[in-house]
Amino acid sequence: MTLEFPYTRTTGPVVGPFLTALRDGKILGGRCGDRVLCPPLEYEPETGAALEPDFVEVGPGGVVRSWTWVAEPTPKHPFDSPFAFALIQLDGADTPFVHAVDAGSIDAMSTGMRVAAQFREEREGAITDVYFVPEASATAQEVTPGDEPVRITTHLVALTISEPLYPHRVRFAEGLLKGRIIGQRSPVSGKVYVPSSGYDNLSRAEMTEADDVEVADRGSVSSFTVITPIQYYGQKETEPYIRASILLDGADSPIIGVDVRNIPVDEFRVGLRLQAIWKPPGDRDVSELGNRFGGAWEGVLERWEPTGEPDADPRPLQEFAF
Amino acid sequence: MSTTPRDVAIVATSQTPSYRLFNDSEPKLIMRCVNDILERTGLDRSELQFTIAGSCDYLSGMPFAFVSNIDGVGAWPPVYESHVEMDAAWALNEAWLRLQLGDIDVALVIGSGKSSPGRPREVFPLQTDPYVMAPLGLDPVSLAGIQARALLDAGIATERDFAEVVSRSRRDAQSNPNAQVAKDVPVDELLDQPYFSAPLRKHDLPPISDGAAAVVLAVGDRAREISERPAWIRGIDHRIESHHPGLRDLTTSTSTAQAAAGAGVSAGPVDVAELMVNYSPEEIVLRRALGLDDATRVNPSGGPLAGHPVMATGLVRILEAANRISAGEAQRAVAHASSGPCLQQNLVCVLEGEG
Numbered sequence: 001m002t003l004e005f006p007y008t009r010t011t012g013p014v015v016g017p018f019l020t021a022l023r024d025g026k027i028l029g030g031r032c033g034d035r036v037l038c039p040p041l042e043y044e045p046e047t048g049a050a051l052e053p054d055f056v057e058v059g060p061g062g063v064v065r066s067w068t069w070v071a072e073p074t075p076k077h078p079f080d081s082p083f084a085f086a087l088i089q090l091d092g093a094d095t096p097f098v099h100a101v102d103a104g105s106i107d108a109m110s111t112g113m114r115v116a117a118q119f120r121e122e123r124e125g126a127i128t129d130v131y132f133v134p135e136a137s138a139t140a141q142e143v144t145p146g147d148e149p150v151r152i153t154t155h156l157v158a159l160t161i162s163e164p165l166y167p168h169r170v171r172f173a174e175g176l177l178k179g180r181i182i183g184q185r186s187p188v189s190g191k192v193y194v195p196s197s198g199y200d201n202l203s204r205a206e207m208t209e210a211d212d213v214e215v216a217d218r219g220s221v222s223s224f225t226v227i228t229p230i231q232y233y234g235q236k237e238t239e240p241y242i243r244a245s246i247l248l249d250g251a252d253s254p255i256i257g258v259d260v261r262n263i264p265v266d267e268f269r270v271g272l273r274l275q276a277i278w279k280p281p282g283d284r285d286v287s288e289l290g291n292r293f294g295g296a297w298e299g300v301l302e303r304w305e306p307t308g309e310p311d312a313d314p315r316p317l318q319e320f321a322f
Numbered sequence: 323m324s325t326t327p328r329d330v331a332i333v334a335t336s337q338t339p340s341y342r343l344f345n346d347s348e349p350k351l352i353m354r355c356v357n358d359i360l361e362r363t364g365l366d367r368s369e370l371q372f373t374i375a376g377s378c379d380y381l382s383g384m385p386f387a388f389v390s391n392i393d394g395v396g397a398w399p400p401v402y403e404s405h406v407e408m409d410a411a412w413a414l415n416e417a418w419l420r421l422q423l424g425d426i427d428v429a430l431v432i433g434s435g436k437s438s439p440g441r442p443r444e445v446f447p448l449q450t451d452p453y454v455m456a457p458l459g460l461d462p463v464s465l466a467g468i469q470a471r472a473l474l475d476a477g478i479a480t481e482r483d484f485a486e487v488v489s490r491s492r493r494d495a496q497s498n499p500n501a502q503v504a505k506d507v508p509v510d511e512l513l514d515q516p517y518f519s520a521p522l523r524k525h526d527l528p529p530i531s532d533g534a535a536a537v538v539l540a541v542g543d544r545a546r547e548i549s550e551r552p553a554w555i556r557g558i559d560h561r562i563e564s565h566h567p568g569l570r571d572l573t574t575s576t577s578t579a580q581a582a583a584g585a586g587v588s589a590g591p592v593d594v595a596e597l598m599v600n601y602s603p604e605e606i607v608l609r610r611a612l613g614l615d616d617a618t619r620v621n622p623s624g625g626p627l628a629g630h631p632v633m634a635t636g637l638v639r640i641l642e643a644a645n646r647i648s649a650g651e652a653q654r655a656v657a658h659a660s661s662g663p664c665l666q667q668n669l670v671c672v673l674e675g676e677g
Binding site for chain 1: 343345346347349350353354356357380382383384385390393394396397398438439440441443444445447452453454455457458459460461464465466467468469470471472475516517518519520521564566567569572
């Protein structure tokens, strides 16, 4: 599973010109008293006092003050093959900053060595527009400046998460494949949780396989909401849809976030009796089931269908809204 | 708050082992600690008047994971509750402050983390500067490598010194039932290993761990009721430095020295120090910044090199130091926790036994 967080940030009066210059093939430092800081800062680092932006071009050459050799780069690093991260003090700057050196081999790296900036073909006004190489292997570059100043940066954070299903989730998934809904009965309170979190959160009691119980695949709507999709990053929905909580017969906690598409919004109501319509056994898929919220019902059920029974009394269902 | 702080002690502790992979939920890890502590102290959940947790949703990649974690603490009956998106050593600092308000006497501090589902070297760049560092995927291992090289270049340490920290820590961890990496490996054997982030080798790094820890704090006579030998918090302070590594001297830790002065480390002998040494070179920096000499036993638990349940690791340092005092093995101990790359932010806590 990959979680994405698309961050958009304004750049402000100092980072903005710094990133704009990178896009245009230049590196800026900022004056701070009689020092030049690179990257430039909006404030004096020791006191936090505001600094008036006062830029000075630094580099493109500089000296490595310390470094490490990254033998196994991550997918987030600037290079696929081994490279150095180094503290680089550019000519004209009094402070070093960390950046990547594409040196080819650890043997090409040493503290005190000279490096020079190289700009990437595709630049977007980001710190990744530039990288460094040993000065002797730097090539002269013709960099065409862009038009508008860089006022916004985007940074898509994507984190890949993978973990095995917890034991109680494995048993829940195996039940779904057989057309059975497995919950757990608290050995302390006797309440039945579906799907179970593997513990009773009121008594802080862990539950085991001995506490597994099967509940009915029918129940009563205990709450619902009609969601009108807003077109944010990652949104796949375009039309309004229902998300319902259903209290299954024999359970003391509702299943939540159940996707309902087949029942008109104006006929949907708390107390409505529903029956799960299972997919044929060979078509059931629990691959979307993780350890997180929800039960991946869409992978194993065709739909929830009204049973035609009289509605359940909605008043006690208030306790099971979520 | 009066000008004289109320005396606060650590009166009970619990921790899970550090697991490479705990195949169940974070609330369950927490629940085990809380139930253990309640059972051993005889306290009722309702007697924990304030609870605070330190955890990080990014680690397990579950938005609002910190809310589910309250299941483990015990959501019922309702309680004053707080959370820090920091190592739980800082949660302990907040609990200490909360107890200073004077209206409550007992607080529970929880730290928990599951690093196993994610890729820590890709998660932690998110705590760096979002303009000039995070887009480079600048990870704490690489930054620790840069710090290690600075120590070598300055003549402060050698690669053998790094290996000695690792060898001693993991040998000592053999007597720690909660340790994840515990073995006796000679220094020369360690130095034969290939570099991972030169000059660091893989063993200079902490393991990837899942785990949780819990600590009960209590005030004055209430502390003496709960524990036969409370570990009194005589000083606690935390300081931070620039997040730009280039603006710091990486061969020292100014913020640790400041926090040590604030907590009063030098006011007496230090029997035991539990230091948050995530990367072996950090021990060399921390010993110097804290002014510790060979009379102090450092990381008898094995420290984070033996188990690193992120967000609990710092709290475990305080817990281990407190356990030494409560067991009568130490009279005065120092615990240290760190946050951010290259020891950017540091907390120092001085603990003492009575009599």
